[in-house]
Amino acid sequence: MENPSEKSLSCRARSSISWSDRSRAGSQWLALGMLLLVAPALASCGFTPLYAERGAASVSADLSALDVRAPDTKLGRELKYNLLDLLSGSGNPPSNPAYVVELAPTVYDEDLAIERDADVTRKNMVMVVPFRLVDTATNKIVMRSTARSRSSYNRVDSEFANIVAAQDAERRIARSIADDIKLQLSIHFDRQARAGG
Secondary structure, three states, X not given: OOOHHHHHHHHHHHHHHHHHHHHHHHHHHHHHHHHHHHHHHHXXXXXXXXXXXXXXXXXXXXXXXXXXXXOOOHHHHHHHHHHHHHHOOOOOXXXXXXXXXXXXXXXXXXXEEEOOOOOEXXXXXXXXXXXXXXXXXXXXXXXXXXXXXXXXXXXXXOHHHHHHHHHHHHHHHHHHHHHHHHHHHHHHHHHHXXXXX
């Protein structure tokens, strides 16, 4: 004979599964309906993807024609190679670059959590990178901007652990800065292409 509590438990489980399936299908239809409503509005306002091909030129082609100059320090090299990896598929600079991106990074720490005995238990690492885009044919600066990023890390009793945490924070913000610089350069080249220059 079947235990009534087992039967009611299995019925509840089946009904809750079918309810979640119904709600998931409903939310998918809702998302599709919203997309269909928004798509004409985006098309009418002139929205185009940033990395889309525009005739013979594209932002991706412009980015792959860039070389990067940075200070010959550990941080400078990290920034340079992170950015080169993002700008071109190979991660190598072009042999005859149309532009050079010149980076001038600075890093500083901020104390976040200070105990009563003056021990710092949490720090912020902040990186500020002023950069400029230089046309190699004319040696003129065509763009100036700044990228900023910060990352927090805990400080503990082990000095080795603190060094590793600081290095990890520096790697994270170097990647974030490279992403930001790539985005700013992409917007610059996209605007230039739209303006016909």
